[in-house]
Amino acid sequence: MKRSSRMATRVSLAFGGAVSLVLVVVAGCKSQHEYVIPTASRQIFSQRCSVCHGMEGKGDGPAAAALAVKPRNYSDERWQDSVDDLRIRTIIVNGGPSVGLSPLMVANPDLKDKPDVVEGLVGLVRGFRGQ
Numbered sequence: 001m002k003r004s005s006r007m008a009t010r011v012s013l014a015f016g017g018a019v020s021l022v023l024v025v026v027a028g029c030k031s032q033h034e035y036v037i038p039t040a041s042r043q044i045f046s047q048r049c050s051v052c053h054g055m056e057g058k059g060d061g062p063a064a065a066a067l068a069v070k071p072r073n074y075s076d077e078r079w080q081d082s083v084d085d086l087r088i089r090t091i092i093v094n095g096g097p098s099v100g101l102s103p104l105m106v107a108n109p110d111l112k113d114k115p116d117v118v119e120g121l122v123g124l125v126r127g128f129r130g131q
């Protein structure tokens, strides 16, 4: 009796582990992922990105009107679903041409060694979803 209940505990632990693993994987694919956003990321967003993408991330910053290719509107849910975080990190550091987009999306080579700042920028971009 004792033995079978220990067995049952072990089985339910294993099952619980599998369920939480699945939950982590599912959550990782959705935008529910929690991003840590350092102050430096917020500063860079308002000093650099917002000039083209706008403070609200709608792609309507002061420089946008003059650009032949319009900056991405981050609030677009279909776009949000179509890109993964790796692509966003890549375009931020290496610029548009690195993912086959316009060079008007400028590179930020100084962020290459600052993955936490880049991750924060990804979090800010994701945060505009549906706004």
Ligand code: HEC
Pocket (backbone or CB within 6 Å): 044, 045, 048, 049, 050, 051, 052, 053, 063, 067, 069, 070, 071, 072, 083, 087, 088, 091, 092, 096, 099, 100, 101, 102, 104, 105, 106, 108, 121, 125
């Ligand atoms: C000089 C204007 C300009 C600045 C500054 C700028 N961007 Fe962009 N960005 C663009 C343009 C234009 C596009 C659209 C490129 C295209 O569709 O070919 C774009 C596209 C993007 C995309 C969409 C990529 C995709 O796969 O669709 C992301 C994400 C992005 N920018 C993030 C940023 C971030 C973060 C910053 C600040 C670190 C930034 N951009 C600064 C002009 C700019």
